[in-house]
Amino acid sequence: MKKVRFIIKRIAQVIPMLFIVSVLAFTLSNLSAGDAAAITLRGDGVEVTKENLEAVRSEFGLDKSLPEQYLNWLKKVVKFDFGTSFQTKKPVINEIARRFPTTLKLAITATFFSLLLAIPIALISARYQNRLPDHIFRLLCTALATMPDYWVGLMLMFVFAVLLKIFPVISGSEMKNIFLPAITLSLAPMATYVRLLRNNLVEIKGFEYMKAARAKGLSETMALIKHGLKNAMVPCLTMLGTNFGILVSGSFAIETIFSWNGIGKFAVESIKLKDFPVIQCYIMVVAFTYIMLNLALDIIYVFIDPKIQLD
Numbered sequence: 014m015k016k017v018r019f020i021i022k023r024i025a026q027v028i029p030m031l032f033i034v035s036v037l038a039f040t041l042s043n044l045s046a047g048d049a050a051a052i053t054l055r056g057d058g059v060e061v062t063k064e065n066l067e068a069v070r071s072e073f074g075l076d077k078s079l080p081e082q083y084l085n086w087l088k089k090v091v092k093f094d095f096g097t098s099f100q101t102k103k104p105v106i107n108e109i110a111r112r113f114p115t116t117l118k119l120a121i122t123a124t125f126f127s128l129l130l131a132i133p134i135a136l137i138s139a140r141y142q143n144r145l146p147d148h149i150f151r152l153l154c155t156a157l158a159t160m161p162d163y164w165v166g167l168m169l170m171f172v173f174a175v176l177l178k179i180f181p182v183i184s185g186s187e188m189k190n191i192f193l194p195a196i197t198l199s200l201a202p203m204a205t206y207v208r209l210l211r212n213n214l215v216e217i218k219g220f221e222y223m224k225a226a227r228a229k230g231l232s233e234t235m236a237l238i239k240h241g242l243k244n245a246m247v248p249c250l251t252m253l254g255t256n257f258g259i260l261v262s263g264s265f266a267i268e269t270i271f272s273w274n275g276i277g278k279f280a281v282e283s284i285k286l287k288d289f290p291v292i293q294c295y296i297m298v299v300a301f302t303y304i305m306l307n308l309a310l311d312i313i314y315v316f317i318d319p320k321i322q323l324d
Contacts, residue, residue: 116275
């Protein structure tokens, strides 16, 4: 019963959190500099006159006070109607929904690469603690964690797309071109996972059940893989969920560099054009994703970690 009450309580917290996010999303987007009506007219190639400005403001409801604009916007949002994009003249929710799967594919692939690289490196580093392989991997991970992802992306593009011509310079949104942007986004999280996993494995090596496994004839490497890894992975779930939320929000720098048509790139273009409906919808979608990821992690922890105190 404690688990059920805990889950219900966490789900109930989602609504007030989304309400707070909606207030912040609407307020911050409207406090930015520049006249949205004037920018919209210039983007359409229309002369900016007093009459045209008034017409655009009336069309998009910008002639009302901010509280009125917010209430009208909120009434539509609860019906998943985020209005019409100023730049594309199409429903915002459709524009975000069309680009979100592209960003999601990139996030999933980058996370897969991160774990694919992090797990064996962490195992080797823990197995050879304070020896040459461990020192090399720790130095490499420190370097990768501090490098800006846009610089890494440009270097990978220069080497593999320009010099070697293995991958295209413009990735677009096709799965066959996902390797370079996914690898770029995976390196910094991978370095973080390696350090956390390595430290957990080093600590676990001294536990009694690990000593018992080695006493039964298992090598230290096999003991780490069979008995240590699954326990070392549990504390990494929170970091994995946080990093995945960051990736799903769209890495605008990487999406722009590789011309990956995701929500991050679209959001940056919308900020430049003061496309309020897109900015607001983007913030709400990202916030909802973060909240649901954290909710899922909390529920998973309830069932896999008996040490959690639900009270």
